[in-house]
Amino acid sequence: MSTGELLTRSTIWISILSYVLGAIAFALRKQTVNIDAITRVAWTIGIGALVAHFATAFHFYHHWSQLDAYRETARQTNEVFGLNWGGGLFINYGLLALWIADVGWWWARGLESYRLRPLPIVLLWHGFVVFILFNALVVFKDGWQRWAGVVICIILCWAWIRTGIRTATKHYGFTKS
Numbered sequence: 001m002s003t004g005e006l007l008t009r010s011t012i013w014i015s016i017l018s019y020v021l022g023a024i025a026f027a028l029r030k031q032t033v034n035i036d037a038i039t040r041v042a043w044t045i046g047i048g049a050l051v052a053h054f055a056t057a058f059h060f061y062h063h064w065s066q067l068d069a070y071r072e073t074a075r076q077t078n079e080v081f082g083l084n085w086g087g088g089l090f091i092n093y094g095l096l097a098l099w100i101a102d103v104g105w106w107w108a109r110g111l112e113s114y115r116l117r118p119l120p121i122v123l124l125w126h127g128f129v130v131f132i133l134f135n136a137l138v139v140f141k142d143g144w145q146r147w148a149g150v151v152i153c154i155i156l157c158w159a160w161i162r163t164g165i166r167t168a169t170k171h172y173g174f175t176k177s
Contacts, residue, residue, distance in 0.1 A: 044103055
């Protein structure tokens with residue numbers, strides 16, 4: 001494995017695992033700020049690793065060419081779906097921008113503001129992340145990466161369902177049956 005491949009692969013896995021660790025900590029919160037601090041730091045590390053992943057992919061694979069990255073994304077999409085479309089690249093850019101905004105909100109506005117966001121927004125945002133990860137790890141991969149992706153997506157679905165139930169119970173007066 002070349003240095004470029006090692007850096008590109010390791011940075012995306014650091015990003016993914018940081019997100020998963022943060023989602024689990026967020027779901028398991030027991031009224032302690034320390035767990036929330038772990039989530040915020042994990043997601044901040046995940047953002048940094050995702051930026052590093054974009055940089056290494058552009059440097060080692062696309063030679064800093066947006067057109068080359070678009071064409072490669074279109075090729076992969078065509079291979080899987082029979083659709084020659086590179087727009088998934090921009091969906092990835094959107095993911096990074098939204099994740100930065102999400103965690104930036106937390107750093108700027110504090111924990112209570114972050115935890116009091118409307119539940120549909122929380123679930124929509126993290127549902128989008130799970131959707132992206134499912135596509136990246138299950139649809140577009142094979143072998144051990146696909147199986148790891150299935151496990152990761154199951155863990156994330158559990159974490160966000162648990163978070164949704166806890167938030168709905170606490171803030172909206174819903175009760176668990």
